[in-house]
Amino acid sequence: MTTPITAILLAGSRPTPDPLAVAAGVAIKPLAPVAGEPMINHPARALLVHPAVGQVIILTQSSAPFAADPATAWLTTHPQVRFEQSGAGIASSLLALLERGDVPFPILLTTADHVLLDSAMLDQFTQEAAGADIAVAMVERRILLARYPGSRRTWLKFRDGWWSGANIFWFGSDRARSIIAMWQEVEQDRKKGWKIVSAFGPVALIGTLLRLLTLRGGIARIGRRFGLTARLVAMEKAEACIDADKPDDVVLIERIVAARG
Template identity: 60%
Template sequence: MTAPIPAIVMAGSRPGPDPLLDGSGVATKALLPIAGEAMLVHVVRALRASPRVGAITVLAQNSRAIAADPALAAFEDVRFADSGQGISASLAAALPDDDAPVLVTTADNVLLTPAMIGEFLDGAEDSDVAVAMVERTVLLARYPESRRTWLKFRGGWWSGANLFRLRGRRARPLLDFWGRIERDRKKGLRIIAAFGPALLIGVLLRLLTIHQGVARAGRRFGVKARIVPMSAAEACIDADKPEDIVLIERIMAGRGF
């Protein structure tokens, strides 16, 4: 049996005001209540419930404030560490110096389940960089009201599911590159264009599937990159907008928690 994989939860705040926090009484998104508990609690609980996950580290600009939350303090084996301002730089600094794999997720990935984690890790084997994504028809079949950012490729439109598997130092060049284009994370074509004109043309003309495109982008940095399609529509529903929280709480109520 494969040894449990360590996990990193990115729980920092992006620059600028966050409309989700208006009138909430909390200072950081990770502590925003969803279904009666801080969103980060839901994520850590799902990670802790998975037998595939080992040590958990939460990264945030003010990790002490997050660790002081009583529900989070109850997770005695979770480590809290301060991050920098940039997601990519903070994550790169937290990766192991060898090629050991790390599971990465975010504090707003509140619908995460152990089943999702298992499906993703099974699909991510033997890759240097793996990214979980949901195809549009999978989401719309269950939640047609959910609005996501889509990357359009031959054979489907895809949205990120906030799960990543990175093999330590091998992923650092790609993270350094991501740090330079991070501000355009919601603008799919700008991200694709940053990998070069050949990839952009292939996507615009629908010549490439997302699997081919990501593999080609990875080769530019000497890594084996892979997309892992997720079967659960909920995998790409994160707490990004007020309407997301309404939907998430409805889904949680249907789950019985």
Template identity: 55%
Template structure:
């Protein structure tokens, strides 16, 4: 497998934030990819282009983004695909083989000499990622150790009333994750230990709270805390500055996890293509 090295003058020529894309396969495979006879989910076509190509295009085309790190178990399918093969020769793309879990893989990548902070982390199925979303997230994430993008329920449903997401219900609102994370300092890596304990139940966002103690869980499930208060409590426990970034764009929480998501994403991309 070819593993490109970053350009020697990356900092001078490109942006100040590196990015990481989680592009690997889940244990047991992916039903959407399997039904299409496609080796990996990140290569499923959305609006005529592989998922990964949408995400790398948004990141590499943004002036704030420097190197883009790809995490996957096998890169040969990407280097062989017409939509992504050019990434193998791009000086700003760095390939890193995944480990046993996402948390272990992210931690190993951040341990590399060519990894730098701040680091924006997203997924290969975040096909609606746009320059405006990156601008908004990075602007609000500054000066934090960890920032997490969310979309409030009313923001999504006012624009896409038929959308179905998994909601974290707290005082003052309900929120869905937006597949955008920001590690602003090396201290952020300590959260990966907790991530590893809950990543198999990633759709049950409340489960991570059990790790921080029953009192915090009680405050959350009884909706006695706002999302910012919850982040502050967790941050205080870990000694981290954790910031929640509510995204103004409803599309920020629409990734492609199932067939209905794909149909919706293709409709949104068609609309963008038709805009003057």
């Protein structure tokens, strides 16, 4: 029997006010409306209806804003949903959660602004990540631009193309803690990619700077450095890397949702 997946949905707020939340007049970004309802409802429903997911943990500073909003109050009473308090950073919050011992592996982590998350993405990711200690979902630029040529993302260049993150991560076993601990150490430098890469050793750093590594090979190499299996999941759907981060993203997402019917 397949072990149910624990889904962690990041729904916290940053110290500085989020522009989408401010524009919508809501307390925190996950409550900002997208396609007619708070953005968090979209990925939460996608996770809850997926047969591989056993429970959804919403990691946030407080459940109070969700309980107070009639459109999200259902999350606070759903039998498969529990709220946990986040700390100063994602990695430190995740490690604190794992220390308690009541969060079973495998774990799938995603974000409240992943409005377009759907069953097809979850099917592909969970099937390809299964058996790995860690896995990360990415979208290659050609996949996105073929469908949405006007969409603007942040791209990382490797020998096998230009890649953008899809905000879906897999922690398949307790061995993933070493990577999460490293993530915690460099979390404050998350906008400085070379510092993060350099933490994984000179071969990875030089390979990235000189574009010698494929992304798939680079992730596997990092895994071997930590004695675990690390895997890239190259997402087939362009929508996997479109999150509700800016007003332009929301316009595009709402157009996609409307087309889905």
